[in-house]
Amino acid sequence: MDESVRQAFRNDGAVLIEDCLDETQLAQCHEAFMWAVDNPGPHVFRPLDGTELRTHIDNANPLAKDRLDELVSSLPFGKLFADLWGSEHVWYFAEEIFLKQGGTSGRGPWHQDTANLPWEGRHWGNAWISFQSLPKQNSLEIVRGSHRGIQYDGASFLNPDDPTEPLYGDGTYPRLPDIEAERAVDPDAYDVLSWAIDPGDVLVLHPRSLHGGAPVDAATPDRHTLVLRFFGDDATFRTLPDANPNYARNGVLFADEMAKLNEGEPFRSPIFRQLL
Numbered sequence: 001m002d003e004s005v006r007q008a009f010r011n012d013g014a015v016l017i018e019d020c021l022d023e024t025q026l027a028q029c030h031e032a033f034m035w036a037v038d039n040p041g042p043h044v045f046r047p048l049d050g051t052e053l054r055t056h057i058d059n060a061n062p063l064a065k066d067r068l069d070e071l072v073s074s075l076p077f078g079k080l081f082a083d084l085w086g087s088e089h090v091w092y093f094a095e096e097i098f099l100k101q102g103g104t105s106g107r108g109p110w111h112q113d114t115a116n117l118p119w120e121g122r123h124w125g126n127a128w129i130s131f132q133s134l135p136k137q138n139s140l141e142i143v144r145g146s147h148r149g150i151q152y153d154g155a156s157f158l159n160p161d162d163p164t165e166p167l168y169g170d171g172t173y174p175r176l177p178d179i180e181a182e183r184a185v186d187p188d189a190y191d192v193l194s195w196a197i198d199p200g201d202v203l204v205l206h207p208r209s210l211h212g213g214a215p216v217d218a219a220t221p222d223r224h225t226l227v228l229r230f231f232g233d234d235a236t237f238r239t240l241p242d243a244n245p246n247y248a249r250n251g252v253l254f255a256d257e258m259a260k261l262n263e264g265e266p267f268r269s270p271i272f273r274q275l276l
Contacts, residue, residue, distance in 0.1 A: 001080075001083045001084065005017070005084070006083070006084055006086070009084055009085075009125075009204065009206070010122075011144075011145060012142075012144045012145060012193060013142060013144065013145060013146060013147035013148070013205060013206040013208070013209035014142040014144075014193055014203065014204065014205035014206070014209055014211075015084075015203075015204050015205075016195045016197070016201060016202075016203050016204075017080070017201065017202045017203075017204055018198075018200075018201050019200050019201065020076065020080070020200060020201060020202040021075070021076075021129065021200050021202065022200065023200070025074075025075055025076075026129070026131070026199055026200055028071060028074070029071070029075075029129050029131075029226050030131050030224070030226075032064070032067060032068060032071050032226065033097060033131070033224060033226045035064065035067065036058060036061055036063075036064045036068075036095070036097050037056055037058075037097060037099055039061070039063050039064065040056070040058055040061065040063075041058055041059070041060070041061025041062055041063055041064065042061075042062070043058060043059040043060060043061070043252065043253070044056065044057070044058045044061075045057040045058070053100060053101070053102060053103030053104065053105050053216070054099065054100070054101040054102055054103070055099065055100055055101075055105070056097065056098075056099040057096070057097065057098055057099075058095075058096070058097040059094070059095075059096050059097075059253060060093075060094035060095065060096075060253045060254065061095070061097075064095065065094070068092075068094075068095050068228075069092065069273040072092045072228060072273065072275065073273065073275060075228075077090070077092075077127055077228065077230060077275065078090045078275030078276045079276070080204075081123075081125050081230050081232060082232070082276050084125065084204065085122065085123045085125070085232045085233075085234070087123045087232030087233045087234065088232075088233055088276070089232060089233055089274065089276050090230055090231075090232050090274070090275045090276045091230065091231050091232070091235075091268075091272045091273065091274050091275065092228065092229070092230055092272060092273040092275060093229040093230060093231055093272055094229055094253065094254075095226060095227060095228055095229070096126075096226075096227040096229070097225075097226060097227075098214075098223065098224075098225040098227070099223075099224055099225075100216045100222065100223045101221070101222045101223075101224070102221055102222065103216065103221060104215070104216055104217045104218060104221065105215055105216055106215050107141075107180070107212060107213045107214065107215045108212045108213060108214055108215075109155050109157060109163040109212050110143075110155070110163065110176065110179045110180070110210055110211070110212035111154065111155050111157075111176070111210070111211070111212060112146075112151065112152060112207070112208050112209065112210055112211075113126070113207035113208070114151060114207055114208045114238075115151070115152065115153065115154055115155075115167055115173070116167060116240070116247050116251055116252075117207065117251050117253065118237055118238050118239060118240050118249070118250055118251050118258055118261075119207060119208075119231070119235065119236075119237075119238060119267065120235075120236045120237070120238035120264075121231075121234045121235040121236045121267070122206075122234045122235075123231055123232030123233055123234040123235045124206055124207050124208070124229075124230070124231050124232075124235055125204050125205070125206060125207075125229070125230050125231075126204070126205050126206075126207050126227050126228070126229050126230075127202050127203075127204055127227065127228045127229075127230065128140060128202065128203040128204070128205070128225060128227050129202055129225065129226045129227070129228070130197050130199070130201070130203075130223065130224070130225050131199055131224040131225070131226075132199070132220070132222055132223060132224060133196075133197070133198050133199065134196060134197045134214075134220060134223065135196050135219075135220060136194050136195065136196045137215075137217075138214060138215060138216060138217065138220040138223065139194050139195055139196060139197055139203075139213065139214060140194065140203060140205075140211055140212075140213050140214045141192050141193065141194045141211060141212060141213040141214075142192065142193045142194070142205055142209050142210065142211045143179070143190050143191065143192060143193075143209065143210040143211070144191040144192070144193050145191070146208070146209050146210040147205075147206035147207075147208040147209040150173075150174060151173050151208065152173055152174055152175065152176045152177075152210075153166040153167055153168050153169065153172065153173035153174060153175055153176065154166045154167035154168070154175070154176050155167065155176055163176070163178065163180070164176040164177065164178050167244055167247065168241040168243040168244050168247075169243060169244075170241055170242075170243035172241040172243070173241075179210070179212075194213070207229070230275075231267055231272075233266075235266070235267040236264050236265060236266055236267055237258070237261035237262065237263065237264065237265050237266075237267050238263065238264075239263050254269070254271065257269045257271055
């Protein structure tokens with residue numbers, strides 16, 4: 001790996017790895033993606049099913065765990081993240097599924113994954129695998145360097161009229177800025193990264209990065225994305241605020257295992273597949 005790639009991830013919080021997966025690996029990932037769509041887990045979210053646009057979002061599906069643990073062991077992400085972070089060890093956390101199909105929809109709200117996941121440290125990475133060619137206007141957007149900045153509150157994703165509605169609202173974290181409103185006034189208000197993506201490319205971002213977007217439109221009506229999440233040696237547990245009982249302290253993913261960890265402890269559990 002070129003040092004410029006490592007430096008881009010450290011400084012920017014996101015980098016595009018072109019031609020990361022070959023055709024066979026990509027086909028295996030898409031097969032796992034479609035299986036997960038057909039076999040949803042307890043955290044599935046389908047806000048627009050029954051309308052022109054089909055939408056499906058799922059997280060850490062226990063039905064898919066064994067299948068995905070086996071899959072990631074055959075993919076290049078262990079060595080990739082070890083090299084990217086400079087970590088001796090790499091673990092696979094879980095997947096996230098995004099499906100938008102057969103219509104148009106606006107952008108996803110800006111957010112940081114670490115608002116509702118108890119994660120801290122440098123060695124975290126989301127590998128975004130898209131199965132369609134995406135022009136830049138339909139791709140994910142990331143605020144450059146935001147993974148090293150403020151941890152914001154939310155968003156709750158419950159109020160379509162206010163994308164900054166807090167998840168906790170207790171003052172632990174400052175409220176999200178209305179990034180799109182500010183960009184409407186000044187397109188250069190934020191230093192935003194985005195890339196056109198082809199199948200086989202993998203977008204890697206730190207989950208604390210402010211990110212959002214990836215709409216679909218008439219020219220690009222479908223977007224199937226498999227996100228695989230990984231962590232390394234410099235990954236620790238961070239307790240979440242108690243103000244929202246749905247996320248209090250541990251979050252909703254693997255909550256029983258998270259309850260065994262204390263603030264600042266290494267993020268470890270035998271339930272997570274160790275790749276290196």
